[in-house]
Amino acid sequence: MDDRIYQLICLELSGEASEVDSKELGDWLAQSEQNRSVYQAMSQYWISTPEVYTSKKQTYSKLKKRIDASNQVGDLKTEENSIKSIGTRRLTFWMKAAAIFVVALGLGWTAYVSLNTGNSGPGIEMVVKQNPTGQKSTIFLSDGSKVVLNADSKVSYKKDFSSKERVIKLEGEAFFEVAKDSLRPFRVVTGEVTTIALGTSFNIDAFPERDNIEISLATGKVEVKSSGKSNKNMEPLYLEPGERASYTLSTQDITKQKFDLEQVLAWKDGIIYFKNANQKMIIEKLERWYGVQIEVVNDAQKTIDISTKFENASLSNVLKSLGYTLGFEYNINDKKVNIEYLN
Structure with missing residues (x-):
């Protein structure tokens, strides 16, 4: 591969490729299965090393030097041994990419897939x-x-x-x-x-x-x-x-x-968000959120329509606030909650 291909791959993976860059890379990928395999291999290691995201635009030149050096016949075994000895330590992006290119190009892509997935064909985990x-x-x-x-x-x-x-x-x-x-x-x-x-x-x-x-x-x-x-x-x-x-x-x-x-996204940040919620919606969310079963002793005689939110709040605090607003008392017994509306 020439310098331009290295550059195109890095620009594409970093999201900095122009429309012209993407088309040029697409044409190269369409040329052969080997090209697509190389891109795929590089992509796998690219996304696993977020620490280099700030300097991706300049990464391709370092990457090229490393891969070109590793493709020397005498260096192949040394690179393989080096990869194995590193174990589970995180590598920098260009070392990872070099390692994968050596295996993919020097030993064959099929061997790489088998080695890294530990799985092929039937019986996929x-x-x-x-x-x-x-x-x-x-x-x-x-x-x-x-x-x-x-x-x-x-x-x-x-x-x-x-x-x-x-x-x-x-x-x-x-x-x-x-x-x-x-x-x-x-x-x-x-x-x-x-x-x-x-x-x-x-x-x-x-x-x-x-x-x-x-x-x-x-x-x-x-x-x-x-x-x-x-x-x-x-x-x-x-x-x-x-x-x-x-x-x-x-x-x-x-x-x-x-x-x-x-x-919509409040739940993943620990926020219980109610908007125009009725009694069924409130109970359903609280049961799922806190892992409890809620029983209403006497249903509310009025229509409930409440909008509010609670951030990283305990069940007791949520029920206390809702009880004050909606007019009910509650009792928590382990994983069971009783709610009783006041007259």
Whole structure:
């Protein structure tokens, strides 16, 4: 590869490539499978080393020197031994890229895939992450993407994504920060709805007891497709930041509208956000958030419509505030809560 290819790859991965740069790189990628494999390898290590993000534009020159030096026949074994001896320590980006190029070009891409995934063909290992009520978690995927998984939610995916796409299944709610990889679309499957992204961040709310699946885009761009029987010929829906796709399961209709970013993403920052919430919505959220069961001794005789938020608050403090506003008393006994409205 010449200097220009190194430069194009680094500019593309850093998000600094112009339209002309991207087209030139695309033409090079289309020339051979080997070119695409090299780009893919470099992309994997690029996204795993955020400490060099501030200097990516200048990285390609250092990278080229390292790879050119490592491609000397006498240096190949030395590089392999060096890689093994490093163990689990983090390498700088250019060392990682050099290592992967040596293996990919000197030993063959197939050998590299087998060596690094420990898996090929049948028997691919699946990963399932599930949170009970009252618990949230953050999951880091093998491609550098991050998933913030809400309580009472589950994701499942292959331990090592394929060379063509990245697929993850979701039940419940999660916020995704997708690592950029123009060769492998990132697909989130939630029942009849598939959300496709290349590098962006978005929230999906797909709790099974609800009739709606909602995809809310924070940054970038996504494509939303429905596999419902009545939607076979429906055109995909494309979202821009600040837009949300809402798919109704009972009617198989999908619509697009604006949404309140603070309201939708508050949960991942430890904020309970109620907007025009009725009693059912309040109880459902508190049960999931705190991992409790709430029983209402006597239903409210008035219509409840409340908008408020609580940041990193205890259940007792939330109930105390809501009780004062809505006129009820409460009793917490381990994981059970009784609410009784005052006359």
